[in-house]
Each structure stands twice: as structure tokens, then as C-alpha cells.
Amino acid sequence: MDYVPHDDTEVSKMLAAIGVNSIDELYQDIPKNLLIDRLNLDAGLSEPDLLKEITELSQKNTVYSSSFLGAGSYYHYIPSLVDFVISRSQFYSAYTPYQAEASQGFLQAIFEYQSAISRLTELDVTNASMYDGASALAEAATLTTFHTRKNKVILIEGIHPEYIDTVKTYCWGRSIEVEIIPLDQLEHKITPDIAGVCFQSPNFFGEIENAEEIVNLVKNVNSKTLVVQCMTDPTCLGVLTPPGKTGVDVFVAEGQSFGLPTSFGGPSLGIFAVRKKYMRKMPGRLIGLTKEINGEREGFVLTLQAREQHIRREKALSNICSNQSLCMLATLVYLVSMGKTGLKEIANQNFQKTHYLKQKIAQIPGYKVLGEKSTYNEFVVKCPNFAKLASSCKKHGILPPLELTKYFPERENEALICVTEQNTKAQLDEFLTLAKEAAL
Amino acid sequence: MTRITPELIFEKGYDGMKNNFVPKMDVEEVDLNAILPPEFQREDIDLPNIPEFTIVRHFVNLSEKNHSLDRSIYPLGSCTMKYNPRINEVTARLPGFAQIHPLQEENDGAMELIYNLGEQLREICGMDAFTMNPAAGAHGELTGILIFKKYFESKGLKKDKIIVPDSAHGTNPASSVMAGYSIIELKSNEFGEIPLDQLEFAMQGGDVAGLMLTNPNTVGIFDRNITKITEIVHKYGGLCYYDGANLNPIMGVSRPGEMGFDIIHLNLHKTFATPHGGGGPGAGPVGVKEELIPYLPCPQIVKGTQGLACIEQSDTSLGRVRSFWGNFGVLVKAYTYIKALGAEGIKRAANMSVVNANYLRSQLQDIYDIPYNANGRFNMHEFVMDCHLPNGVNAEDVAKSLLDRDLYAPTIYFPLVLHEPMMVEPTETESQRDLDKLITALREIYELAKINPEQLKFAPHKTPVGRLDNTYAARKPVLKK
Structure with missing residues (x-):
């Protein structure tokens, strides 16, 4: 099954029109010793056989009926219309809107996405999206060095460990110095030669940091140093003070929570929003409003492309070209489907249901909730026997929380528990029962 | 008004x-x-x-205000806009793929899929190992160039330049700079090929890490000197990077690994039929030869004695390039596609992409200026026309006039080795009938340029909006409402 429409007669006609006798003649530029006979791959499959085989492969993964796992990827409800919209051919089979006049649908959607994120974050400029939260943070760290012409960034502990690793990789590429410090040392470590300070809130452990305090600490030492906030689950913005209000310069987030399935970690999108003064230093595609050359109708085009690789080549600020368009579209549809009321209610439910579980689990002998700060939909609990809890969860079709040893080998029996609006009270209570049993 | x-x-x-x-x-x-x-x-x-x-x-x-491939031909050069089989959408949405968490332990099917896709790509490309982490072609390039960097660092060698031909995609130089390299730009010949003497001269400097190359190149020509090119680079201790943007016409026909390339990135959304989605999500797997395996990013899925295992961290790895595993949903689609085609199907797809491009060229070259047609060489998957039409009608006018005929326009103003380039890539999934529609339109536009150039210069006329003012958009940007 090769999806090639031609039959042999058509191929012969076309070869004759080209003026050759065989397809091989068209490959005359390839040296003979580089030609291969046949790939060592299986023969192609019919669609029913293919579906059967791949379905069987998918069934080797366990699908759980409820989950307490987050840590960067979240189970939120996705309205049915999201997948319907992104499955429309006009969106899914189009490409980068180079020909604006025939791409107004997607261009307007991106413009609306930029607007929706700017409204949600109260920041001036949002790009058309990055690959994911981690690479968005890495590009944000880079941006701080472009803007300040300084070469060192500080990362505050509590950023998702995989994001930290990604920032380190990107910074190593450009020889940017990276220092990772706990929040309580920021006051001592911050010096005027720092390009940017990056923090996550709610942090990896679910705790909400005081963004305004961080901004003030940094800006008091050097008002030009940029403060970057990242988030792994931006649904909290339904309730939390937006970064535009706390003085943050750059906001990045993993967008998966806004309408995309977990899908083993991808594809999703990186949200990237900045204050206006950084607009010309930001990576990624931007869509702007314009008008016809010879008319009065308004329309949308790719704009400020002089920052980008296809124009600037080695002088570009980033190599990113395509964004995560279809994921971005899903996010836009999600945000407008929820509306302000839905976004507030979702965030509130995440707070409330998490609080419920947090209170109840703290009452079980042997369990201790760690940390004093307010938390959103994740929190850390010291367990008497994590392995027992995890295995009994799995037996009951429940995806267990993350044991922190995954990223912090010394933190045994510490569970990062995630609760979303998708967890019913019955599920929370069942988990509590299992936790009680696992303590015995 | x-x-x-x-x-x-x-x-x-x-x-x-x-x-x-x-x-x-x-x-x-x-x-x-x-x-x-x-x-x-x-x-x-x-x-x-x-x-x-x-x-x-x-x-x-x-x-409905958006043109798409499912409506009619979308002949963007170097973008490989081939049909996206619907079965791929079904498999990527299977609960066992779409609903699984990246950190769950019961993930045998996902690990197997990632590993097996790597095995398929190894066979197609002639490489020794693949990483599926990179999220897009450009992300793959960055990953590949960081592998260069890690390799030379571990050898204690200082190499800080990369050679890129002038016809290369803009991402090549941009990615190199992100890894700390500066660029030596080589001027390619009329066929977009690398001049061997200049390559050797550049390599002799001793500070060159290697060469980034697309083959077939952006004008659609397979570089006949490919083996000599990679030999020259290797002779001076450099590495050869294969930009897989144009793999489509040679998959199942010839292998980049055997041409002497050390690193390759692929664009699964081009060659392996996953939807372009208006500009993503894609996936940009990177393949390497044996010697470079230690430097691949983490996590890596490897086959051990006990089955598949995951390397989360290693001292030699360049580190992480993103969170979790990669654009897994896109990998499922590409895997489904390769399984559907099989060995024969892959080769036939490649073959027909070449037949289609050369057929198009053959039906246009009497009126459009296609610079290399007199030399008896054939194109691979795409070709570039220099659109100097009568009465000053240019490439942009032709592009906009195609939109009026309900066809999408080829890539224009790239590569800038010509003045009015139009880069045409039909792909294998267009029938002769569909190609003929494009040919008829392009010939009609040419004739119209002689008698009514104004109509073309003010095109498009039938799209939801008329020609838009890019300068106005950039002067005082409105980026939200």
C-alpha cells in the first residue's frame, strides 16, 4: 500500500513525455555503487492488517482508568470539539502559511491564539508556539543573554529536572554559563552580571512561589536582568495572578494541559510570551494584522520575519522555523471552549480536589505532607512504603504517583501526587484507602 | 473606503x-x-x-479560508507535501498510545515502537543508531550539530567552523550558530553542487568541524561527486552532516550512510507522510554512525540482553534536547506509514516522486527558464524555475496567480541562487491528471503575462483577501487583539 495513484500505463506515458525508457534512467546521477537492490524491511501491509498489528502493539502499554501522575504531563478533560477542529483537512493537511491570501484561516487562528495567551498571561506578545515547555525555557534563557549581552543565567531549583537538563544543553551550545541555586540563596547569588533568572511556579513539587518577590529581588540588583517564569501546567492561570501582573519579563509553559492528550509526552507545544520590549529578540513565528495593498480588507501575515532563519541565516536568533501549529490550534479551541468561567472553575477544582486529598492523606498515620507553601494540583508526600502503594494502585487500574527517586535518587518514598479535575471523589477516596493499606 | x-x-x-x-x-x-x-x-x-x-x-x-493539500496540489519545494494517510490518524489516537503517560512504567508498546522505528530508519538511511527525541527538522539539526560539538570536545580538538553551501536551507547556518560554530559559506555551481577545490581549500584550514549538505540539493539535483565530497571532509578529520529534507526521492534507492555521511536528520512530516498541520507538529529523528552513538541525546532506547532498556543519562551524551521522549504521536504515524509501504512501497514512492518532478519539468521547460535542462541531467524530487515572465511578471505574481486557479503555489524566492526562483516539488501522490492541472495553469499564466500582465501583478483576485501588505504589517506590528 504505497498511496501512489499511477498505474503502469500512466507511468509509461509520463516516462515517454520525459523522454526516457525507464525510471532507472532518471537516477543516472547516482553512482552505481551507491544504488541498493531492496531494503531489508517487511513487505507492506493492507490497512486492516496494519491496524490489527499496530493495535496489538498499543495494547502492550497499560491504559489506566484513573491517574495520580503528573510531573510535566497531565490528564485534563479535552472537549470533544477540539479533536474535531484539528482534524479538518483544511487545517491538518496545510503547511506554513507562506501564501497568506490562501491561508487566512490558519493565520487568523494563530493570531487568535497569540491574543488568547496574551489575555491569559497579560503579557504583550505571544509567539505562534515552540516545541514544548522545556525547549521554550531553553530559548527563553538564551533570549535573556541576547537582550542583556551578558552571558550567565541562574536557574532556581524547583524547575522540572528535564527542563533544567534541556536549558543546560542549549546553553552549552552557545557557551552560556548556567548556575542552579535554591530560591533562598537568590538574594546572595544575584549580581549585576546576570542575564536572566528563571524560576518555575507552581514549581516541580506543586508549590506556588512568590513571583513578585523574586522579580523585586532581581530587579533591585539590576533592573535590566530578565526574569523568566515557567510552568508545566498553565491551567492554574484560571486562578493565579498572571505573569504580566507580577513583573515577570518572559513567560514560558508546557501547553499540553490545554487540550492535548498525554501521548507519551508529545506532541504538545511550548507557550512563549514576553513584554513588548523583547519582541524583536524573541524566537519563533509571529502573525500580524495588515491590510490589502490595493484594498481595504484586513488580513493576517507572517511578520517580523527578519528575526528568523530563512531570512537571517547564521544571524538568526534561533533556528526554529515551523511551530507546533496543530497543537497550538487545539490549545486555542480549548481556551475558547472553556472561556473565562470554565478556566476559573477548572483551576478552582484542581485546587480544591488536591486540597481534599492532601488533608486526608496527612491524617493517615505514616504519611507526611512535605512543604509549607500553597500548592496547585501537585504536592509531595513522604510515604511509609511507596513500592507497596504503587503496586496496589496498579492492581486497581490506577496510575500511581511519581516517586521522586526518578529525578532525585536520595528522595526515597517521597511521592509527587497529582490531582486534576478528572479525579472524582470516589477515585480520591479509593486512593486514600490504598494508601492506608500500604502503610500497614 | x-x-x-x-x-x-x-x-x-x-x-x-x-x-x-x-x-x-x-x-x-x-x-x-x-x-x-x-x-x-x-x-x-x-x-x-x-x-x-x-x-x-x-x-x-x-x-474554509485555508487552502490545503487535501483540496489540491500543494507543490512547496523541499516540503514534501504528500498525502497523509488517514489510518495514521487512527493509530496515533489508539488509547494505548494517546492516553499513556510519558513517565508510566508499563510502556513496552511505546518503547518497542520507538526502537522499531529507529531500526526501520537505520535500514533506510544506512546509519547505526537513531534518536527520536528531536521535535522537528530544525531541532534535529541542532541535535546533530551538538553531536559534532560533543565529539570534537571529547577528542580535545578545537574546531569552530562549519561549511554550508549557499543553496542550503536557512536552518543549517542558524543551527550551527546555536552550537557555537561560525559558518563558511561555499558558493555552489549552477547545479547547486559543491565545488571540490573550494571544499578542499576550506577544509585545509584545520579548524573546520565538517560540512552540512542536502543531497539531492535544494535545486533537486543529486551531487554526482558525493563520495568525493565526504572523502575530502573525512581526510581532514571533519564530519559530514546529511540534511534529510530531501530524502524522499532516494529512500529505498540509495543510502546516505553509504555516501559517507556520519550524521543525518530526517523530517518525518515530509518523507514519512505525517501531516504538516499548518506548520507542525513534526519530528526530526537523528541518525549517527557507530563512532558517534555515545554522544546521542538522552533518553536513548537500546536493546540489551534483557530486551529493551532506557539510558536516562550518560557521561558522554550531549544531554537532553527537550522533555520526555519526543513527539511520540508523530512517531506512531510515521511507523504506521513505513509498515504500510514496506520495502517495495518505499522504493516506489521514491521512484514516483522523481517521475512526477521530471514530468512536470518536461512540460514546462519550453517556456519557463529551468537553468539545468540543457545538460541532459534529470532532477530528483523537485526543480527550480527562474520566473522571468514577459512584461516583468515575477515569481510572486505567478504564485499569487496560481492561488486564483485554486492551486497552492510552489516555494518562491528560495534558493536564492537564481533571481526569481520558484521551487516545485509535486511528490509521488499526485496523479498525472493532477499534475496536468498545474501545468495548464502555469502555461496559461505565461500566456497571460504577454497580453494582460496587470491582471497577474494584482493577483490574487479570488482568494478571501487580495494581495496583503507585508511591509505595513512589520512597520507597526499588531500581534494580538
Whole structure:
């Protein structure tokens, strides 16, 4: 099954029109010793056989009926219309809107996405999206060095460990110095030669940091140093003070929570929003409003492309070209489907249901909730026997929380528990029962 | 005349309504102020509540203002806009793929899929190992060039330059700079090929890490000297990077690994038929030869004695390039595609992409200026025309006039080795009948240029908006409302 429409007669006609006798003649530029006979791959499959085989492969993964796992990827409800919209051919089979006049649908959607994120974050400029939260943070760290012409960034502990690793990789590429410090040392470590300070809130452990305090600490030492906030689950913005209000310069987030399935970690999108003064230093595609050359109708085009690789080549600020368009579209549809009321209610439910579980689990002998700060939909609990809890969860079709040893080998029996609006009270209570049993 | 403004989604809301996408709150609610200090809470959100049906209509109407491959040919050069089989959408949405968490332990099917896709790509490309982490072609390039960097660092060699031909995609130099390299640009010949003497001269400097090359190149020509090129680079201790943007015409025919390339990135959304989605999500797997395996990013899935295993970290690896595993959903689609085609199908797809491109060229070269047609060479998957039409009609005018004929336009103004380039890549999934529509349109436009150039210069006329003012957009940017 090769999806090639031609039959042999058509191929012969076309070869004759080209003026050759065989397809091989068209490959005359390839040296003979580089030609291969046949790939060592299986023969192609019919669609029913293919579906059967791949379905069987998918069934080797366990699908759980409820989950307490987050840590960067979240189970939120996705309205049915999201997948319907992104499955429309006009969106899914189009490409980068180079020909604006025939791409107004997607261009307007991106413009609306930029607007929706700017409204949600109260920041001036949002790009058309990055690959994911981690690479968005890495590009944000880079941006701080472009803007300040300084070469060192500080990362505050509590950023998702995989994001930290990604920032380190990107910074190593450009020889940017990276220092990772706990929040309580920021006051001592911050010096005027720092390009940017990056923090996550709610942090990896679910705790909400005081963004305004961080901004003030940094800006008091050097008002030009940029403060970057990242988030792994931006649904909290339904309730939390937006970064535009706390003085943050750059906001990045993993967008998966806004309408995309977990899908083993991808594809999703990186949200990237900045204050206006950084607009010309930001990576990624931007869509702007314009008008016809010879008319009065308004329309949308790719704009400020002089920052980008296809124009600037080695002088570009980033190599990113395509964004995560279809994921971005899903996010836009999600945000407008929820509306302000839905976004507030979702965030509130995440707070409330998490609080419920947090209170109840703290009452079980042997369990201790760690940390004093307010938390959103994740929190850390010291367990008497994590392995027992995890295995009994799995037996009951429940995806267990993350044991922190995954990223912090010394933190045994510490569970990062995630609760979303998708967890019913019955599920929370069942988990509590299992936790009680696992303590015995 | 008054300005006609598009109606945005934000104008379609009602304050007093809400949709039903929030589950029941079934735990006892506490005062939010008790669990979250009021100073951490926002006031309002400036997003409307919009009825579900209004949203559906809005996006259906938007979609109708968008040309797409499923409507008619989308011949963007170097973008490989081939049909996206619908089965791929079904498999990527199977619960066992779409609903699984990246950190769950019961993931044998996902690990197997990632590993097996790597095995398929190894066979197709002649490489020794692949990483599936990179999210896009450009991300793959960055990963590949960071592998260069790690390799030379571990050897204690200082190499800080990379050679890129002038016809290369803009991402090549941009990616190299992100890894700390500066660029030596080589001027390619009329066929977009690398001049061997200049290559050797550049390599002799001793500070060159290697060469980035697309083969077939961006004018659609397979570089006959490919083996000599990679030999020269290797002779001076450099590495050869294969930009897989143009792999489509040679998959199953010839292998980059055997041409002497050390690193390759692929664009699964081009060659392996995953949808372009208006510009992503894609996936940009990177393949390497044996010697470079230690430097691949983490996590890596490897085959051990006990089955598949995951390397989360290693001292030699360049580190992480993103979170989790990669654009897994896209990998599922590409895997499904390769399984559907099999060995024969892959070769036939490659073959027919070449037949289609050369057929198109053959039907246009008597009137359009296709620079290399006199030399008896054939193109691979694409070709470039220099669009100097009568009466000053240029490539942009031709492109916009195609839109009026319900066809999408080829890539224009790239590669800038010509003045008015138009880069045409039909792909194998267009039938002769569909190609003939494009040929008829391009010939008609040429004739029209002689008698009514004004109509072309003011095109498009039938699209939802007329030709838009790019300069106006950039002068005082409006990026949100």
C-alpha cells in the first residue's frame, strides 16, 4: 500500500513525455555503487492488517482508568470539539502559511491564539508556539543573554529536572554559563552580571512561589536582568495572578494541559510570551494584522520575519522555523471552549480536589505532607512504603504517583501526587484507602 | 473606503453563559482564600464565554479560508507535501498510545515502537543508531550539530567552523550558530553542487568541524561527486552532516550512510507522510554512525540482553534536547506509514516522486527558464524555475496567480541562487491528471503575462483577501487583539 495513484500505463506515458525508457534512467546521477537492490524491511501491509498489528502493539502499554501522575504531563478533560477542529483537512493537511491570501484561516487562528495567551498571561506578545515547555525555557534563557549581552543565567531549583537538563544543553551550545541555586540563596547569588533568572511556579513539587518577590529581588540588583517564569501546567492561570501582573519579563509553559492528550509526552507545544520590549529578540513565528495593498480588507501575515532563519541565516536568533501549529490550534479551541468561567472553575477544582486529598492523606498515620507553601494540583508526600502503594494502585487500574527517586535518587518514598479535575471523589477516596493499606 | 476587519472569536461571547466542559465538583469546597493567599489570585480573565456551536461554526468558517493539500496540489519545494494517510490518524489516537503517560512504567508498546522505528530508519538511511527525541527538522539539526560539538570536545580538538553551501536551507547556518560554530559559506555551481577545490581549500584550514549538505540539493539535483565530497571532509578529520529534507526521492534507492555521511536528520512530516498541520507538529529523528552513538541525546532506547532498556543519562551524551521522549504521536504515524509501504512501497514512492518532478519539468521547460535542462541531467524530487515572465511578471505574481486557479503555489524566492526562483516539488501522490492541472495553469499564466500582465501583478483576485501588505504589517506590528 504505497498511496501512489499511477498505474503502469500512466507511468509509461509520463516516462515517454520525459523522454526516457525507464525510471532507472532518471537516477543516472547516482553512482552505481551507491544504488541498493531492496531494503531489508517487511513487505507492506493492507490497512486492516496494519491496524490489527499496530493495535496489538498499543495494547502492550497499560491504559489506566484513573491517574495520580503528573510531573510535566497531565490528564485534563479535552472537549470533544477540539479533536474535531484539528482534524479538518483544511487545517491538518496545510503547511506554513507562506501564501497568506490562501491561508487566512490558519493565520487568523494563530493570531487568535497569540491574543488568547496574551489575555491569559497579560503579557504583550505571544509567539505562534515552540516545541514544548522545556525547549521554550531553553530559548527563553538564551533570549535573556541576547537582550542583556551578558552571558550567565541562574536557574532556581524547583524547575522540572528535564527542563533544567534541556536549558543546560542549549546553553552549552552557545557557551552560556548556567548556575542552579535554591530560591533562598537568590538574594546572595544575584549580581549585576546576570542575564536572566528563571524560576518555575507552581514549581516541580506543586508549590506556588512568590513571583513578585523574586522579580523585586532581581530587579533591585539590576533592573535590566530578565526574569523568566515557567510552568508545566498553565491551567492554574484560571486562578493565579498572571505573569504580566507580577513583573515577570518572559513567560514560558508546557501547553499540553490545554487540550492535548498525554501521548507519551508529545506532541504538545511550548507557550512563549514576553513584554513588548523583547519582541524583536524573541524566537519563533509571529502573525500580524495588515491590510490589502490595493484594498481595504484586513488580513493576517507572517511578520517580523527578519528575526528568523530563512531570512537571517547564521544571524538568526534561533533556528526554529515551523511551530507546533496543530497543537497550538487545539490549545486555542480549548481556551475558547472553556472561556473565562470554565478556566476559573477548572483551576478552582484542581485546587480544591488536591486540597481534599492532601488533608486526608496527612491524617493517615505514616504519611507526611512535605512543604509549607500553597500548592496547585501537585504536592509531595513522604510515604511509609511507596513500592507497596504503587503496586496496589496498579492492581486497581490506577496510575500511581511519581516517586521522586526518578529525578532525585536520595528522595526515597517521597511521592509527587497529582490531582486534576478528572479525579472524582470516589477515585480520591479509593486512593486514600490504598494508601492506608500500604502503610500497614 | 472603510476598513473591513475580520471577525475574531473574542467578539462572539456572552457574559452570562458557559459551556459544559467542567466535571461535577464532588468534594467539599473550602474557601479558596484558605488554601491560596488572596494576593496570589487574579481578578478577571479577559476571555469571553462562547457557546460551543458558535465555536464550531467559527473554526469551520476559518478552515474554509485555508487552502490545503487535501483540496489540491500543494507543490512547496523541499516540503514534501504528500498525502497523509488517514489510518495514521487512527493509530496515533489508539488509547494505548494517546492516553499513556510519558513517565508510566508499563510502556513496552511505546518503547518497542520507538526502537522499531529507529531500526526501520537505520535500514533506510544506512546509519547505526537513531534518536527520536528531536521535535522537528530544525531541532534535529541542532541535535546533530551538538553531536559534532560533543565529539570534537571529547577528542580535545578545537574546531569552530562549519561549511554550508549557499543553496542550503536557512536552518543549517542558524543551527550551527546555536552550537557555537561560525559558518563558511561555499558558493555552489549552477547545479547547486559543491565545488571540490573550494571544499578542499576550506577544509585545509584545520579548524573546520565538517560540512552540512542536502543531497539531492535544494535545486533537486543529486551531487554526482558525493563520495568525493565526504572523502575530502573525512581526510581532514571533519564530519559530514546529511540534511534529510530531501530524502524522499532516494529512500529505498540509495543510502546516505553509504555516501559517507556520519550524521543525518530526517523530517518525518515530509518523507514519512505525517501531516504538516499548518506548520507542525513534526519530528526530526537523528541518525549517527557507530563512532558517534555515545554522544546521542538522552533518553536513548537500546536493546540489551534483557530486551529493551532506557539510558536516562550518560557521561558522554550531549544531554537532553527537550522533555520526555519526543513527539511520540508523530512517531506512531510515521511507523504506521513505513509498515504500510514496506520495502517495495518505499522504493516506489521514491521512484514516483522523481517521475512526477521530471514530468512536470518536461512540460514546462519550453517556456519557463529551468537553468539545468540543457545538460541532459534529470532532477530528483523537485526543480527550480527562474520566473522571468514577459512584461516583468515575477515569481510572486505567478504564485499569487496560481492561488486564483485554486492551486497552492510552489516555494518562491528560495534558493536564492537564481533571481526569481520558484521551487516545485509535486511528490509521488499526485496523479498525472493532477499534475496536468498545474501545468495548464502555469502555461496559461505565461500566456497571460504577454497580453494582460496587470491582471497577474494584482493577483490574487479570488482568494478571501487580495494581495496583503507585508511591509505595513512589520512597520507597526499588531500581534494580538
